[in-house]
Structures are given as structure tokens and as C-alpha cells.
Amino acid sequence: MKLALIGNPNAGKSSLFNQLTGLNQKVANFTGVTVEKKTGTFSLPNQSKAYITDLPGTYSLYPKSADEQVVLDFLLNPQNPEKPDAILVVIDASNLQRNLLLFSEVQSLGFPTILVLNMIDIAQKSGWEIDTQKLAERLQSPVVCTNSRSGEGIEKLKEKILDLEKNQPNIPHTILQTYAPFENILQEIAQKYQLPNTYWANLYLHHYEKLYFLTESDKQFFQKLELKNNFQALPLQTDETLERFRKIEKIIAETTQKHEKAYNPQSITRKIDKILLHPLYGYSSFLMVLLLIFTAIFRWAEIPMEWIEKGTAILQTFFRENLPNHFLTNLWTEGILAGIGSVVTFVPQIALLFGFIAVLEETGYMTRVMIMMDKIMRKFGLNGKSVVPLISGAACAIPAIMATRNIDNPKERLITTLVVPLISCSARLPIYTVMIALVIPDKMLWGFLHYQALALLVMYLLGLLTAMLAAKVLSRFLPFLGNDYFIVEMPTYKMPRWKNVLITIYEKVKTFVFDAGKVIVVISLILWALASYGWGDSLEKAENSIKKSYPTLSEEELAPLISSAKLEASFAGNLGKALEPIIQPLGFDWKIGISLITSFAAREVFVATMSVIYGLGNEGNEQSVRQKMASEINPQTGKPVYSTAVGFSLMVFYAFAMQCMSTFAIVWKETRSWKYPLGQLVFFNLLAYLASYITYTILK
Amino acid sequence: MRLHQVPIGQKVKILEFQHRGIFLKLLEMGLLPDTIIEVLGKAPLGDPIYIAVHQTFVALRKSEAQNIVVQIIV
Numbered sequence: 001m002k003l004a005l006i007g008n009p010n011a012g013k014s015s016l017f018n019q020l021t022g023l024n025q026k027v028a029n030f031t032g033v034t035v036e037k038k039t040g041t042f043s044l045p046n047q048s049k050a051y052i053t054d055l056p057g058t059y060s061l062y063p064k065s066a067d068e069q070v071v072l073d074f075l076l077n078p079q080n081p082e083k084p085d086a087i088l089v090v091i092d093a094s095n096l097q098r099n100l101l102l103f104s105e106v107q108s109l110g111f112p113t114i115l116v117l118n119m120i121d122i123a124q125k126s127g128w129e130i131d132t133q134k135l136a137e138r139l140q141s142p143v144v145c146t147n148s149r150s151g152e153g154i155e156k157l158k159e160k161i162l163d164l165e166k167n168q169p170n171i172p173h174t175i176l177q178t179y180a181p182f183e184n185i186l187q188e189i190a191q192k193y194q195l196p197n198t199y200w201a202n203l204y205l206h207h208y209e210k211l212y213f214l215t216e217s218d219k220q221f222f223q224k225l226e227l228k229n230n231f232q233a234l235p236l237q238t239d240e241t242l243e244r245f246r247k248i249e250k251i252i253a254e255t256t257q258k259h260e261k262a263y264n265p266q267s268i269t270r271k272i273d274k275i276l277l278h279p280l281y282g283y284s285s286f287l288m289v290l291l292l293i294f295t296a297i298f299r300w301a302e303i304p305m306e307w308i309e310k311g312t313a314i315l316q317t318f319f320r321e322n323l324p325n326h327f328l329t330n331l332w333t334e335g336i337l338a339g340i341g342s343v344v345t346f347v348p349q350i351a352l353l354f355g356f357i358a359v360l361e362e363t364g365y366m367t368r369v370m371i372m373m374d375k376i377m378r379k380f381g382l383n384g385k386s387v388v389p390l391i392s393g394a395a396c397a398i399p400a401i402m403a404t405r406n407i408d409n410p411k412e413r414l415i416t417t418l419v420v421p422l423i424s425c426s427a428r429l430p431i432y433t434v435m436i437a438l439v440i441p442d443k444m445l446w447g448f449l450h451y452q453a454l455a456l457l458v459m460y461l462l463g464l465l466t467a468m469l470a471a472k473v474l475s476r477f478l479p480f481l482g483n484d485y486f487i488v489e490m491p492t493y494k495m496p497r498w499k500n501v502l503i504t505i506y507e508k509v510k511t512f513v514f515d516a517g518k519v520i521v522v523i524s525l526i527l528w529a530l531a532s533y534g535w536g537d538s539l540e541k542a543e544n545s546i547k548k549s550y551p552t553l554s555e556e557e558l559a560p561l562i563s564s565a566k567l568e569a570s571f572a573g574n575l576g577k578a579l580e581p582i583i584q585p586l587g588f589d590w591k592i593g594i595s596l597i598t599s600f601a602a603r604e605v606f607v608a609t610m611s612v613i614y615g616l617g618n619e620g621n622e623q624s625v626r627q628k629m630a631s632e633i634n635p636q637t638g639k640p641v642y643s644t645a646v647g648f649s650l651m652v653f654y655a656f657a658m659q660c661m662s663t664f665a666i667v668w669k670e671t672r673s674w675k676y677p678l679g680q681l682v683f684f685n686l687l688a689y690l691a692s693y694i695t696y697t698i699l700k
Numbered sequence: 701m702r703l704h705q706v707p708i709g710q711k712v713k714i715l716e717f718q719h720r721g722i723f724l725k726l727l728e729m730g731l732l733p734d735t736i737i738e739v740l741g742k743a744p745l746g747d748p749i750y751i752a753v754h755q756t757f758v759a760l761r762k763s764e765a766q767n768i769v770v771q772i773i774v
Binding site: 235274367 | 759
């Protein structure tokens with residue numbers, strides 16, 4: 001049996017989905033769009049399997065956003081392989097009037113329905129008495145009461161689903177006065193496309209322009225009909241909605257009673273909002289929340305990340321020592337294991353960030369964030385919710401870009417995804433600290449401002465300002481429309497359901513590891529091969545010539561010199577030298593060129609590569625690398641290679657360039673397109689080149 | 701009077717909508733003509749505002765609120 005779950009936002013739809021399916025769920029995207037699609041399975045009381053799709057929250061079948069459009073495409077497409085046999089309409093029992101609108105529209109389409117009165121406990125506590133039997137009679141649909149937080153009523157719901165499967169229900173035929181003048185043409189459409197009823201035909205006529213499964217000639221057919229019959233969609237939609245509400249009001253009056261009760265679920269929320277939306281307390285508490293999230297992904301995550309790095313190193317050593325010295329062993333330890341290691345290191349950050357985000361969403365606080373930040377963020381074409389990914393981006397772009405999923409508006413979500421990599425992440429910090437220590441004096445300005453600290457601040461601000469500017473530019477030029485309004489329902493504050501939080505974390509980690517993970521492993525394999533192999537026997541030659549030049553040195557002393565020579569002779573070394581003429585205007589030499597190539601794995605690899613090139617081996621620390629770089633003299637000018645100009649030019653380059661394969665992979669995963677990550681790669685690197693060139697030219 | 705001019709804490713009745721574009725969206729959120737709503741507060745920067753409608757809270761920008769014609773009830 002195939003089912004679909006539909007309902008208003010905040011009706012407890014996803015909790016109900018989690019209650020039904022537990023961990024038997026899969027997250028994917030709906031065809032052609034980056035709207036999350038959750039599907040899952042569960043057993044009915046007779047042990048047969050039910051397959052269920054969780055549709056995005058919507059208020060009606062007249063979509064105002066891409067998320068809502070998905071619902072319509074899903075329901076109306078005759079070729080949809082998951083076309084539901086029945087639809088569960090989840091509604092907030094304490095707000096019957098508004099929620100029943102969607103129910104009545106779904107029912108008009110002719111689907112068998114079950115009306116799920118969710119959050120029934122709150123409705124009862126606040127004084128609603130609902131005669132469910134009478135309601136079921138009046139609506140001609142089974143009605144089940146549930147509490148998706150506690151799981152109450154879930155078994156009853158499964159029984160009702162089984163009933164539907166066994167006995168074909170009678171589906172009521174709705175007649176709407178609004179469309180009486182158009183009855184003939186709706187009949188014509190229904191016949192032409194073999195649709196179950198005229199309301200289905202009516203939705204075709206309303207939405208033909210946006211229904212992705214209709215062909216061009218279909219669209220022309222509808223356009224002609226629309227013009228010929230003077231069918232004006234918007235006024236008809238409002239008339240239809242008003243007509244439905246009149247019917248709903250009557251049904252509610254007959255089936256429910258409202259008692260005056262002391263308990264008002266809203267009163268606590270009102271009081272909390274007085275504080276959390278207060279000009280002073282509101283922003284300061286939000287700042288504390290951001291600080292907490294930032295500390296978690298910046299500091300707390302570091303501990304498990306270190307374990308993962310050490311664990312990978314132990315595994316690599318183990319295999320290296322116990323397997324024969326062979327190409328395949330190297331491929332396994334240095335290529336594949338290292339690649340998997342770099343995927344797994346992101347897990348703690350992703351888990352922590354999504355833990356926090358899930359709590360913010362669950363409690364209802366995220367909507368308040370949107371409201372507080374709307375006025376500022378909208379000026380940049382961003383959403384109030386964009387703040388969380390942007391701030392998280394200062395720790396790491398990977399979890400930050402995954403967090404853009406919480407932004408409902410697709411245009412604002414895409415812009416946030418595209419600009420997040422410009423925020424200076426923690427992987428840039430090693431480069432900044434090395435270069436700043438190298439070129440900025442360790443002195444105070446006016447006795448209290450540390451020059452080096454100021455330089456670091458400038459780098460961070462540069463990233464932030466560029467990101468906001470890029471957002472502004474993108475919002476002007478991105479060729480698709482978002483909503484131009486902001487009308488948002490604010491859920492009441494609730495305690496988070498930890499089960500939902502855990503499921504969110506589990507799902508996010510799983511999709512990252514298995515989705516973006518494979519791209520990361522492939523790229524890291526390529527980078528490993530580039531740095532470990534060269535033309536013919538050039539690497540051996542390099543090794544031999546070092547051995548010949550230093551006959552007196554022990555093997556241990558020789559090792560770092562050999563790895564330096566090998567790297568220079570490898571494909572990456574050749575590429576770095578080939579890059580030299582291109583990057584010379586920025587003040588970079590071939591050594592930096594090599595590091596630019598290898599640090600596409602992750603920016604911090606820059607320091608490690610410089611360490612290898614300067615013959616300090618893999619373990620060269622920041623300080624020794626810095627000392628080596630400081631003593632490097634340009635043979636042509638006789639001055640230090642790393643002048644202030646080169647130092648700043650390099651930092652500016654890393655501030656803007658998309659030097660991160662994992663960001664590349666996650667943008668691909670989130671946008672489901674190569675267009676955007678490739679566009680970022682080209683555009684950000686051009687920007688980096690230009691900005692470095694200007695920096696170098698000015699400071700030289 | 702327009703909704704964005706209503707002082708905080710005031711209850712008002714919706715009379716009509718000036719702008720057809722967002723009319724439908726507002727209807728779907730439960731803001732029907734004759735509905736009684738209460739202005740609960742403003743976001744810290746003064747915009748958006750948030751209101752109580754039936755059993756829910758709805759936030760909307762001032763630019764949208766100015767299309768809603770309301771009458772103060774006492």
C-alpha cells in the first residue's frame with residue numbers, strides 16, 4: 001500500500017512520520033528540484049508493508065513556493081510511480097478551521113483520505129471538544145486522533161489504513177459553486193487527459209504553466225482555453241478558498257464545542273516571546289545561542305576529530321607494516337584510507353551542528369531567528385535563517401552548507417549555499433597564522449592593538465563582507481523567482497523531542513558520508529596520485545640524486561630531503577612549475593604552486609606541503625615551516641621571498657579561492673548539479689587571482 | 701486603519717484586503733475577513749510584526765500589513 005503524508009507546517013507531520021517509520025526512512029530529492037523527499041516503510045497490523053512519502057508542509061494546493069509546488073506535482077502527475085493509494089492528512093486539532101482547508105482540497109481530488117487529528121492532547125487541554133464520529137460522517141472520511149509526541153493513536157491509525165486497503169471507500173464528490181460557469185471546459189479537460197474528476201482538471205487549468213510533466217503542446221492547449229473562456233486564476237482561487245471556508249465553518253460548528261479553560265497553550269509562548277523577541281534580550285540571547293553553536297563546532301568537535309585523525313594514522317601504519325610494499329598497498333593506505341579519513345573527520349562537526357539546528361527547529365526558536373534577522377538579511381537577498389549557516393561557515397563550510405536545507409525559500413537557500421565558502425573557515429586559520437607571523441611585526445599599535453591580531457581580523461572581515469556583497473549581487477542576477485513576501489506561522493514553544501533530534505543527526509551524517517563522501521574520496525585519490533607519481537622513473541632519479549649528493553647523511557636525515565625532491569619531481573611538482581608563470585604576477589613561485597594544487601584537498605594541507613617541500617618532512621610544525629620560509633631568499637633580488645606583499649597576496653588568495661574538495665562535493669550534493677560547484681570554483685578562483693594581483697601590486 | 705498602524709496589544713477586526721497578490725496566502729493562514737486578530741509585538745528592529753490569529757501566531761512584514769484594512773474593536 002502506498003501512502004502520502006500531507007499537512008500544514010507545524011502540524012506535527014514529521015514527528016508522525018518518525019513515529020510511523022522509525023529509522024526505516026530514506027532521504028532523497030524530488031525529481032528535478034532540491035526539495036527534500038523523505039520516504040519510509042512500516043508494517044500494518046496484518047504484517048503487510050506500507051510505503052509512505054512525507055510531502056513538504058503546505059497550506060493549500062495553490063503553491064507559493066518550490067516546496068509547495070512539489071506537493072502538487074506529486075499528487076497530479078499521472079505517471080508518478082509513487083502515486084498514493086490513500087493520503088493521510090495531518091492537522092493540528094486545535095486549529096481545525098485553517099487546517100481543514102487543505103483536507104477539503106485533497107479530498108476533492110478524489111483520493112481516499114484519513115484525517116489525522118494530531119496534537120489532540122493540547123486541543124483537549126485548551127478546551128476543544130471534538131465529536132470525531134460526527135466529524136468523520138460529515139467529512140465522509142475516517143478520522144483518527146493522535147499525539148505524535150507520545151505516539152498515542154499510532155496503532156489506531158495503522159488499523160484505519162488497513163481498513164482502507166480492505167474496503168474501497170466511497171469518495172464524496174464535491175461541487176464548488178465557484179467553478180459552475182466552467183463546468184463544460186473542465187469536463188473537456190478531464191476527458192482529454194482521462195482525469196478522475198473535474199477538480200483535478202481544474203488544478204491542471206490553474207497550474208499548467210508550472211506542472212513539469214505537461215508538454216509544450218499541452219501548455220498551449222491550456223493557454224488557449226484560459227484565454228477563450230476568460231478564466232482568471234487568482235480571483236477564482238480566492239473565491240474557491242472562501243467558499244471552502246464557509247463549508248468548513250458550518251462543519252466545525254456542528255461537530256465541535258469550545259469550552260473556556262484556564263489552560264491556554266499560547267500564553268506561555270506569548271511570555272517567552274516578550275523576552276526572546278525583545279530588542280535587547282532578544283539579540284543578546286540569540287548571540288549566546290550562536291556563540292554556543294560556534295564553540296561546539298569549533299572547539300568541542302576538535303576532540304573527536306583528533307581521534308579520527310589519529311585512528312586513520314594508526315590504520316595506515318598498520319597496513320603499511322603488514323602488507324607487502326606494493327602499488328596496491330600505497331593506493332589503499334595513502335589514497336583510499338586517507339580519503340575515507342578526511343570524510344569521517346567531518347562527522348563530529350556535522351553531528352553537533354545538526355543537533356543544535358534540530359533543537360532550534362523543534363523548540364520553535366528558529367522561526368524567531370528568522371523574524372529577528374529578516375530586516376537585516378533581506379537587504380542582502382538572504383533569509384533570516386541564513387544567519388546560522390553563515391556563522392557556522394566560520395568553523396567549516398561543509399556542515400554550514402548542509403544547514404542551508406532549513407531555508408525554505410529556494411532562491412535564498414541557493415544564494416546562501418553559494419556565498420558560505422567565502423566566510424573564512426577554520427582551515428584557513430593555519431595559513432593566516434603562518435603568513436601573519438611571517439610578514440606582520442609582533443608589535444602594538446598605539447600600545448594596545450596587536451598588529452598581528454588586527455591583520456587576522458581584517459582577513460575575517462574581508463571574507464564576511466565579500467560574502468554579503470556576493471549575496472547582494474546574486475540576488476539581483478539569479479534568474480529565478482523566490483517569494484517576495486514574508487508571512488510565517490510562529491509555532492508555540494515546545495520541548496524538543498530527542499528522538500527527532502537523533503534521527504536528524506543520523507540522517508544528515510548518513511547522507512554526507514555516502515553521498516558527498518564518494519566525491520571526496522575520488523578527488524583525494526586523484527590528488528594523492530598527482531603528488532606521489534611522476535613521469536617514468538623521475539621519482540627514483542630524484543631519490544638517487546639526493547642520496548648521491550649527501551653520501552654522509554643517515555637514512556633518517558635523508559628521508560625528508562628525499563620526500564622534498566620526490567614531490568618536486570611528481571606530477572604535482574610539474575604542475576606547480578607549469579603554474580609558475582601564471583601565478584608569478586601574484587608574487588608566488590612554483591613551491592606555492594605545488595601547495596595550491598595539493599591544498600585543494602583541504603586548505604590546511606598548504607602548511608604540510610610547504611613543510612615537505614622545504615625538506616622538513618610531513619611532521620614539520622608551523623613554527624619550523626615559518627622559520628624556513630622566512631630565511632628563503634629570492635636569488636634575483638637578494639631579498640626575502642616572503643615579503644609583506646607576498647604574505648598578504650597569499651592570504652587574500654586563500655580567503656577567496658575555492659580551495660576545498662569537500663566544499664565542492666557538498667555543493668554538488670546540495671544543489672544536485674555540477675553547474676554550481678564548478679561555477680564557484682571558476683568564479684571564486686578568478687576573484688582570488690584578481691584580488692591577490694591587486695594586493696601584491698599595491699604592496700610591492 | 702491599516703494593520704501596520706495598530707498599536708501593540710490592540711485587538712482588531714479584519715475588514716478587507718487591498719492587494720490581491722497576497723490575499724490568498726493570508727486567507728490560507730486563517731486571516732479571513734471578519735476575523736478578530738491581536739497585534740502581539742514587533743521584531744526587535746520594528747519589522748516584521750506578529751499577530752495572534754485564532755489559535756496561531758503569524759509574523760508578517762509591515763509592507764504586507766499595510767494592505768490589510770482593519771477596525772479597532774473595544
